[in-house]
Structure formats: structure tokens, C-alpha cells
Amino acid sequence: MTYFKHIIFLILSITLWDNGNSALAQNIIERTAKYAPEMPDTFFVKFSGLSNDSQVDFEIRLDISSKGTPFEVYSTEGIFCDSLFKPIEPFNMNVPIEDLSSDSLISWHCIIRFPYRQLFKDSDVCSLNTSLGKFSGSTYFRTQYLKKETPPSPHQKYIIVILSIITGFSILGLILLYKNARRKKSEEIIHLGQQLECSNSNNAELDKKIKELYSGRWEVFNRLCDEYFNKKDAETDSVRISVHKELERQITELRSTKSLVELEELVNTYNNGIITRIRTQMPQLSNKDVAFLTYLYAGFSPKAICLFTDSKIKNFYNRRTRLRDKILESDAPDREELSSKMQLNG
Numbered sequence: 009m010t011y012f013k014h015i016i017f018l019i020l021s022i023t024l025w026d027n028g029n030s031a032l033a034q035n036i037i038e039r040t041a042k043y044a045p046e047m048p049d050t051f052f053v054k055f056s057g058l059s060n061d062s063q064v065d066f067e068i069r070l071d072i073s074s075k076g077t078p079f080e081v082y083s084t085e086g087i088f089c090d091s092l093f094k095p096i097e098p099f100n101m102n103v104p105i106e107d108l109s110s111d112s113l114i115s116w117h118c119i120i121r122f123p124y125r126q127l128f129k130d131s132d133v134c135s136l137n138t139s140l141g142k143f144s145g146s147t148y149f150r151t152q153y154l155k156k157e158t159p160p161s162p163h164q165k166y167i168i169v170i171l172s173i174i175t176g177f178s179i180l181g182l183i184l185l186y187k188n189a190r191r192k193k194s195e196e197i198i199h200l201g202q203q204l205e206c207s208n209s210n211n212a213e214l215d216k217k218i219k220e221l222y223s224g225r226w227e228v229f230n231r232l233c234d235e236y237f238n239k240k241d242a243e244t245d246s247v248r249i250s251v252h253k254e255l256e257r258q259i260t261e262l263r264s265t266k267s268l269v270e271l272e273e274l275v276n277t278y279n280n281g282i283i284t285r286i287r288t289q290m291p292q293l294s295n296k297d298v299a300f301l302t303y304l305y306a307g308f309s310p311k312a313i314c315l316f317t318d319s320k321i322k323n324f325y326n327r328r329t330r331l332r333d334k335i336l337e338s339d340a341p342d343r344e345e346l347s348s349k350m351q352l353n354g
Contacts (some may be wrong), residue, residue, distance in 0.1 A: 035099050045111040047316040049076035055145025058128075065096055065121045069132050070145070073115045078105040080139040084120055087206045096121050164340070214343055237311040259315050268299055275305045282349065289340035297331060305351055 051074045060066035068086065074078075081101040086093045099120045108114055136143045272283045276330050283302055286293065293301075296317075303313045310324050319327070328350060335347045 035095065035097050035121060037101070038117040040117065041109065041112045042115065042116050043111060044075065044113045047075055047113055050113075051077040051079055051140055052144035053138075053145075055134060060124065060126065063124065065124050068120045068122065070118050070120070070134075070136065071115055072101070072118060072136075073113055074103065074108060075113045076105075076108055076110055077140070078108065079103055082137045082139070084134070084136050086122060086132070086134040088122075088125060089127060089129050090131075093122050093125075096123060154212070234309060234311050237315060262316055263318075267300065271306055272302050276300055279305055279349070282346070285342055286346060289342060289346075290335060290338060292338075293331075293334075298325060301331065301350070 054067045054071045054073070056071055058066060058068050068084075072081070079101075080103070081099065084095055084099040099118070101116070103114075133144050262271070276283050282305055283298065286298060286301060300313065300317060303316055308316070310321060314321055314324050317324075332347045332350050335350075337344050340346065
């Protein structure tokens with residue numbers, strides 16, 4: 009309960025404080041009349057001073073006088089220290105002809121409240137926008153505001169000068185340290201860039217050689233497999249004999265578990281561990297599926313893969329499509345890369 013009482017008290021305090029400030033911020037208008045039948049119809053505005061004693065706002069004082077001349081005040085604004093200020097509460101008036109006397113000069117003594125400030129300049133100006141034109145005043149600000157700053161004593165001046173010198177040297181030291189650190193950083197970046205450029209050049213050359221060896225390794229073998237695949241079902245034995253027996257030996261050897269393990273290591277080395285990632289991210293694939301993908305990633309032609317897996321060419325395309333869809337539909341992090349590397353020109 010005590011906690012809630014404090015909250016309620018705080019809310020009431022803020023509310024009362026806001027209301028007090030609002031009351032202070034209200035503009036004040038006092039109307040007086042002076043009998044002057046001999047005076048012609050006229051209208052004029054006189055700025056009479058300002059005060060900033062309240063510590064909440066500062067007030068501009070002006071007098072508006074009219075005899076037989078209706079008018080309307082639209083707005084008020086001030087330029088103080090080159091910044092535009094509006095009153096805390098809008099200041100406007102509407103005085104029709106029926107509110108005026110034909111033989112008296114009516115005056116309105118006005119206090120207009122602006123947001124609080126301490127400093128003013130000789131060029132400060134306050135303007136009143138009316139239906140009869142714009143009226144401004146500026147010469148009174150420097151001499152008539154009531155609260156003045158106490159000028160610093162000689163002792164205070166010395167302290168300010170010393171502090172300014174210390175601050176200046178501190179800033180200069182920081183600038184020199186910053187420039188030195190930036191120079192060292194630039195040198196480090198240039199050195200690292202040179203090392204990286206050299207490393208990239210070496211890596212690019214090495215990568216080029218690896219690609220040439222890797223892609224050319226099976227080029228002749230692929231052609232032999234294609235020829236063998238096309239002729240292995242021929243009716244005459246003489247056609248089969250035309251293909252070198254060594255090819256059949258290599259095909260049989262590549263079907264073995266040992267050769268498949270070696271091929272998997274080679275594919276892993278060149279393709280950033282792609283077979284290892286397949287086994288880790290797609291544990292649901294069978295060993296035959298992994299072997300099929302190994303031949304595929306190694307770059308063998310469809311007909312060569314059919315010979316290694318002892319399958320028909322039609323079954324090859326169906327199997328490849330099934331495996332690609334299975335990878336893409338999985339939650340494997342590298343599914344896009346794993347499926348994209350399955351593309352073949354055949």
C-alpha cells in the first residue's frame with residue numbers, strides 16, 4: 009500500500025507542477041482607455057521591455073493602441089540568438105469596430121511568455137503579425153532585461169584561461185595519438201592486403217592445377233565407358249573384343265569397396281567434404297545412394313555411372329531426379345549446394 013501511495017503522490021505532484029507552469033505560461037492582456045477626442049484615428053504598437061526573472065519562462069512586454077481602427081493580431085514570434093521562438097501559448101486578438109470608442113484611445117498592455125532563456129543579442133527582434141501589417145521591435149533587449157549575469161572576476165578569468173590551455177593541449181595530444189594510430193592501422197592494412205593478394209594468387213594457381221587434374225582424370229575413361237556401353241550389347245563377339253580388356257578391369261575395380269572409398273576421399277578433398285556432409289546431413293540415404301552421388305560428384309558421365317552401378321540409362325535419370333528432390337525437400341543446411349552439384353550435361 010505504501011508503494012501505491014508514493015505513486016499517487018508522485019502523479020499528483022507532477023500534475024500540480026504542470027498546472028503551475030501552465031498558469032505561469034499564460035499571456036496577460038490589460039485594457040485601458042484614455043479620453044482623446046482631438047486625436048485622429050490611429051493604430052500603433054510599442055515594445056516596452058522584457059523580463060526573465062521567473063526561471064520558467066521570459067516575457068515580452070508590448071502596448072497595442074488604437075482609436076477608431078479595428079484590427080486583428082494573428083501571431084507573435086521572436087528571433088533570439090538567431091533562433092526562431094514561438095510563445096508558449098499562442099497570442100492573438102480580434103478587436104472589431106464596435107469594441108472601440110470614437111472619442112477614446114484604447115490601449116492593451118500585453119505580456120507574452122516565451123520559453124525561458126538567459127542570453128540575448130542586440131540583433132534580437134520580436135514581431136507582431138496583424139491585419140494592419142507586421143510590427144517589430146529590437147533595440148530594447150540588450151538594456152532592459154532584468155536578470156543579468158555576474159561578470160567573472162579576474163581570478164576566475166585566469167582559471168578559465170588555464171583550463172582552456174590544458175583542454176587545448178589535451179585535444180591536440182588526442183589528435184596526434186589518433187593520427188598515429190590511424191597511420192599504423194593503414195600500414196597494417198596495406199601489409200595484410202599484400203599478403204592476401206600473394207596468397208590469393210598462389211591459391212588461384214593451385215586451384216587451377218587441381219581442377220585440371222581432377223576434370224581431366226576421367227576424360228579418356230568416360231569416352232571409353234560411353235563406347236563400351238554402346239557396344240556391350242552387340243550380337244557379335246568381335247565388336248566386344250574391339251574394346252580394350254583393361255577397361256573392363258577398371259570398371260570392375262571401380263565397383264569395389266576399396267576403390268569407392270578412395271574415390272570418396274578424392275571427391276571430398278576437391279569439393280569441401282561434400283560426401284561427408286551428405287552422410288551427416290542426410291543420414292536417411294542408403295549406401296547405394298551415397299555411392300551413386302559419389303560417382304555423380306566425381307564427374308562421371310551417365311553411361312559410365314550406369315556401368316559402375318549395373319543399371320539402365322533410364323533408371324539413372326529417374327534415380328538422379330528422385331535423389332535431387334529428396335535432398336531439396338530435406339532440412340539439410342547445404343541442400344541447395346548438394347543438389348546443384350548433381351547437374352550433368354547428359
